[in-house]
Amino acid sequence: MSAVPLRFQPGDSLTIRDGTGGTVLWLVVERKRGGYLLKPQDGCDPRTWSDDELDDAYGTRRLILYPCNLAGLPKSLTEVLDKTWEYWPEEIRQEAQRRLVYVTMAETLRSSHSTWLDAFKAAAEAVYSAYRDRWTAEDRELMAKRAGEARGRRRKSTWGSVELDASSPVRKPHPLTLRRWYQRWNQNGRDIRMLISQQHRRGKRRPGIPHVPGAADHYVLMKEAVEKHYLSMPRKRKTYAYRKYEDACRAVQLHPASYRTFRLFIERSYTDYEEYQRRYGRRAAYKKFGIFERTELPQRPLEEVELDHCLIDLIVTHPITGRPLGRPWLTALLDRVTRVILGVHLSFEVPSYASLQRALAHAFWKKDLSGIEGLEHDWPCHGIPEWIFTDNGRELRSDSLRLSEAMLDFGVVNLPVKSPWLKGAVERLFGSIGVQVFSHQEGTVLSRTKDFYNPVERARRSLFEISRILLKWIVDDYHITEHPALGVAPLEKWLQLTTLYPVRPVPSFDQIIRMTGELITRSIQNVGVHYEGLLYADKKVLEDLRARRGRLDKKWTLRIDPYDFGEIAILDDETGQWHVLPCTDQDISRHVSKYQHRVHKLMAKRNLAAGMPITVEHLRKAKAMAEESVRIRFEHETRTKTAARAARYDSNGETFTPLAGGSLTANHKPFSLATAVLPSPVSASVQTEMPAAPVPVPLPSLPTPPSPSSIHSDLEDEVERISELWFKNMR
Structure with missing residues (x-):
């Protein structure tokens, strides 16, 4: 099995367990040809570890990556790394996530500014303007939640929580503060825990006296009328909102401003895009004001990955009785630059957080095909992507997935609804699978003569058989066949680029297990x-x-x-x-x-x-x-x-293929559609070689x-x- 080079940065720490069970802490010094120069923290001489040795330790779960120098960290940061992300209170985690938005924005704006300080100033202003209202609403909601919990307990909040003041707005950080956040985050492996506030190390302080705003004036009343009666749906005219503003002025004994002043207030307070978006919706504003241009393919593998679900074009049968069961769901992740399939999940589980995380685990970790007969090639495609482009499904916008993004440092881009062309590579892959794999099997729903061909009656393949047929097509056909958009085979392109740009591994197998919970x-x-x-x-x-x-x-x-x-x-x-x-x-x-x-x-x-x-x-x-x-x-x-x-x-929740080093489930289910193999009534003309399996006893x-x-x-x-x-x- 060929080893895929793993990417480590100088200054990273690796703990590697040897054959006797002892663990040694190593510091990554530099990249050598075919490996890395590692220095042990116990003072011994450094040595070079080859890519094969590191890949073997990684696959057997003897290597754990810490993207920072553990020996050189201050005590306060070491204490933070000793705790898991879930250990910290919700208020502290929320503040760290907000700081992460600031530092990533500063890094994005660096190329358009002459100095880092200018980039920090621009990032502070941009993020504060974009997220101020949203974060203020989140603080108020969290404050109400904590107040309800305190009333239920009849006592004060527990130690470590950050006391929020719902009446005070979110503050914009100073550029020098933003620079301190960025340096600590960038120099220690870009771990989100480096952005955790150190307020838990301070003593408690009571909040100051809340600010009491003054009496309502014309601009406050106009803003309330515009927000409630003009920029809300269903749409209403400006004259209707102006009449509501006049009624509000009379209620507080104020003389209303003119209608022209009211219209000028709307024009100067909201852009055309904001007004159109609030009145007609985000998608309508996107089509009207958006700038559409072609995008070029990325340069590095795993830089951009597409993810989508698909109901396959084949009726699957039960492995024992041969009865038709319906069409399973297929979840796939495709790398844009190499067009290799990183991972899939095939089951009757409808698109949900459970099926999504099984597919992500299959894509992020090494695959073990050693126990599967009939395959001629390996599937050496794995690693953490930088960006995942997908649609707006509920499971793709969940808090659990956002937590996985922060833990593994990748981003999910939720594309606009009803825009399949924005992830056309994976959509094209589903079309190729339907034509090249499922259209040749009995029970396909791609037939255009439904009156003469009933796919339900002609179905012959079980879920296990379809899984093995799809697996063989991926590793022995699709990956090794020249791709029209690349000019070479996807697997060849993957091996070429991963040599130049090593993939970023998951720190440990426990991260994969936790991600599925x-x-x-x-x-x-x-x-x-x-x-x-x-x-x-x-x-x-x-x-x-x-x-x-x-x-x-x-x-x-x-x-x-969930399984x-x-x-x-x-x-x-x-x-x-x-x-x-x-x-x-x-x-x-x-x-x-x-x-x-x-x-x-x-x-x-x-x-x-x-x-x-x-x-x-x-x-x-x-x-x-x-x-x-x-x-x-x-x-x-x-x-x-x-x-x-x-x-x-x-369904039993097993991954599409076994993972190297372990399984996501504690024990295998005794019987399931995913693992049962029986000789279903398939004609000799459509049968292919499948692994032999015992025949269970028929049901009564x-x-x-x-x-x-x-x-x-x-x-x-x-x-x-x-x-x-x-x-x-x-x-």
Whole structure:
């Protein structure tokens, strides 16, 4: 397997674990031919590590990257790096994210200014003007949230929080302050934790007396009338807003200004773009005032990556019964400059945060194809991109994804809606996959003669078979075939450019695991931690956390795997480390996804009288009922929409291919559509060589239930419909 050179900067620190289990801290000195010169921090002689040695240590999870010199950091910054990002209070993290906006803007504006100080001045002004109102509203919302929590606890806020004054506006930083932020951030690996405020090291200070604004004047009344009655939708005329302004003046006994003065106030206070955007929408303003130009391809690999979801053009069948299940979803990441496919995810899970993070993990980490037979080439494409261009899906604008951006230092560009040409490379890739892979298989929906070809009846391939066919096409066809836009094969282009521009690796495999988790907050009760009706407990861990002073009513930070409720992780706010808490009822939680658990809860609730609590025994019976209903759908369902719901219920969250060094899930699910292989009724003319697998025992025959109505993409609606249908059919 060929090693992809990893990119390290001089001054970075690497911890490498040797064969005996000992860990040595190394300092990156410089890049050598075919490797790096590393100096150990214990005073021994430096040595050169080859790219193969570093790649082997990275793939076997023996190497952890710290993009700074740990030995030369001040004590205050070392204490910050010892803690995880989630350790810090929300107010401090919010301030660090705002500082990150300032320093990145200053770096962007540096080329257009003669000195760094001028760039800092321009960045401070630009960011302050763009984000002042938004950040002020966030401060007010956070202030109201903290006030509600304090009223609920009947006491003051906990140590470490930043007291906010909702009446005071956001302050613009001084250029010299901005220079200090930038130097500390740039010299220490551009870690967002370097921008964390040091206010937690100070004593508490009471806020000053809040400023009381003066009485309303003409400009205040005009601004209120314009904002409320002219620049809001549905659109109204200026004369209507002027009449509302006159009414407001009479209410406070002021003589109103003339209509001409009112119009001049609008023209001088708002640009044409702002006025048009507020009245007609952002997209309409973008089309009317935007400047459109061609963009050139980037120069470095992973500089720009496109991401998108696609419902594949093929009906997939069940591996045991051969019944059609519907069309799975495909998520793909494509590098713009080399056109290699960095990672994919194929499952019946609709586009969500869980499927997105599985695809990102597959793209960011090394892939292990050693256990897959029938492949002639490797897939050496991985690394952290600089920018990801994608659409405006809910999961692509989530706070969890924003946290992943800050932790791994990459950016997500949410393109305007209904503009697929802005990420045309991945759209073209989906078209090529549909034509070159799926159109040759039985069950394709690309046929133009629907009256003579029924894709549901002709479907023959299972999800596992389609995954292996797609994998072989990627590594043995697409990557090694000359691309029309490049003139060379994508894999050849990738190997050429990564030699000149090494890829940026993920610091450790734990970062990949944490990126797939969903963050929540819960308190520790005297029996453990409750979440979604399940109990998680580890006596030794929870007793230590709960016994600390002031921790009885604390909301602890938890991380859950949306594909496995068998365990959760809790963050120790003093050590900054995660502890694993197993569920006390493994038979109803292990390998149970969030979607499955909500189905179980709703089915159990429908079987109880109003007001009765749901017990573990009820969930156990509901789980058995749901699994039996899934078997019914896989045996007898004729409508693909209903069968697709059942297939989504059966998803296990595994990545498209194994990852080097480990798996995202704690244990593999005993049976799932993603891993089961059976000889489905495929004709000899369309069969290809597939890895051999044992044949499971067929399921027993059960009555055919009625079909439900159309599918809904919203999770709550989906759970409501599938649980109601299954419950009625199993009674």
